[in-house]
Amino acid sequence: MFLRILGKSILKRKSRIAIAIISVLIGSSVATALLTVSFDVSEKVSLEFRKYGANLLIVPHSDTIEVGFPGVEFGSVTEQRYINESDIWKIKSIYWRNNVMGFAPFLYQVVTARSEQVEQRIVLVGTYFNRTIQIQSPYAPQDPLTFTTGVQIISPWWHIMGDWIKDENDTTSCMIGATVAEKLNLSVNDSFTITYNQQYGSIENTSMYNLTVVGIVMTDGYEDNQIFVNLQVAQQITGRPGKLHTIQVSALCNACPVETFAEEIKELIPYVEGRSVKQLVHAEMDILGKIQNMMFLVTIVALIASALGVMTTMITSVIERQKEIGLMKSVGAENKKIIALFLSEATIIGIIGGIIGYLVGLILAQFIGISVFSLSITPRLEVIPIVIGISVGVALLASILPVRRAVRVEPAIVLRGE
Amino acid sequence: MNEEIIKLQAIKKYYDPSTHVLENLNLIIHKGAWTSIMGPSGSGKTTLLNIIGCLDSATAGSVFINGTETTKLNQTQLTRFRRENIGLIFQQYHLVPYLTALENVMLAQYYHGVIDEGKATETLKKVELGHRLDHIPSHLSGGEQQRVCIARALINEPKILLADEPTGNLDQKNGDIVLDLIKQLHAEGHTIILVTHNPEIAKLGQRIITVIDGKICSDSTCKSEINETDKR
């Protein structure tokens, strides 16, 4: 009987309930985004670097402290700085050269990728996959004159569907991240085009390239959102011959701190600096922390807005239903029955608002993940009970005042009204 | 035989200190009696009925119903007492708009503690609404709604039935159906208090009380107190 009353009274007032649910949704979606981004990014970032073969990142020296992951710029970078590809061999000619297990250069550029109807802005990454380079001036005479290196060496844990790019002179093949493959609806052996607009003062130069997918990369990290080509292809497309942004180095050394490598590399290539992955994780976590703080505030504000929204609708509903409440009391309803009716309604509003809010929040989280961390966010199931709990809590809290009002309704006064 | 079922002693009711709605009112009603209450609008009839029906509390004085001093009960106790002892019939019917006729009757059962759909159906059949069980109030005529209201008042088998102008909103035909039902209930032994403006209807009771300005009057002479015995 209780469920019948509850169900029918809710169905009867669909639009009001909908408003209350939307109020809850505001708070629950923001809370979902906050929790999902927090959980997921912190896990992904640490996973990223744990799996990372590379533990040292070489970047051009800059006065401004660059934060974030290579190629993803936070804040304004006024001057683009590069490393010369011709200096890359020097990394293998330092004192600790035998502990340098491998390295890979990276050049990044956001380009427009188009496949049939779909168009997306995606980061194009030029790198070495598996390449033998010349050591022009070895540290010791007996050292080998060549060194084979690339992402295949430093990131052996990448899951590849299809193949790596094998030929260093291949200018038409590419490897794409799993997310890119999904977005552009591409599989191995499919072709698509990328375009890049370059601005020289007032002259605009658009270059267009056809690429064929040879492999799909699955890492659960940034790589899933990127397109990989041979370094010189990226250099050519973006008009930066001989340039690169960063070098990831895999340095294996139990006896020496990774900072020692950084110091030595800096001696040979003075315009760069090395950052250990530990620092990078730290920087990433720092941003995450800042975003969490901001989102926490937004969440609090959103939850207050939710509570106010629910409270207003509930009070309106109590006023509208005064007669009904008085009637129920006159027919024998004790206060606890009336309270139960309204709190159940609030709980239902909270649960529905929480579930829809979770779904909306996932979209929000995805948006934040991609725009801030260049990461696609994986939905976190453990967020569901938390968010529903928060939503129900907010709805119940917001109902305290309305319910007190309902309890105060006197049967006589209500029934007298003509 | 002439057992007292309702006793009001020196009842006063003020909504605010300047307006005295009921003024020092005494009244005894016997078990099984049918008492009609008449009086001009605003004289305090509904207020009196609400106090007897435990819907409202008196400012001063005591009310005894079935031996219980209801003026000493708290809100929850009043609610419980009411649903055990009193059936209410309103001029405005007051049905829950989104529940069917049957559910409206079952609502009273639910608050009383035991839901018995068979009995609710039976009671609605008694008021000749067996064919309207699943209709919501807005799909029922005024007379039918009032009969649902009566069925709801009866469902928990109260000894006392209070009716505030039950035929006030009904045409002659429907009013007669409702009055026939009330007659039948009186014959079954219910104590009935019925507020009405219609002298013909008032005559159905064994006793007519007139309330003027919060005082009980008999014939044309107003006394602040009346204690006449039943004309039975």
Ligand SMILES: Nc1ncnc2c1ncn2[C@@H]1O[C@H](COP(=O)(O)OP(=O)(O)O)[C@@H](O)[C@H]1O
């Ligand atoms: N809740 C209330 N607050 C203030 N005055 C009220 C209230 N209810 C009734 N009254 C006043 O009490 C008087 C008696 O009302 P009522 O018992 O409804 O009269 P009747 O039913 O005889 O028409 C009226 O003057 C009315 O205005």
Ligand SMILES: [Mg+2]
């Ligand atoms: Mg009245």
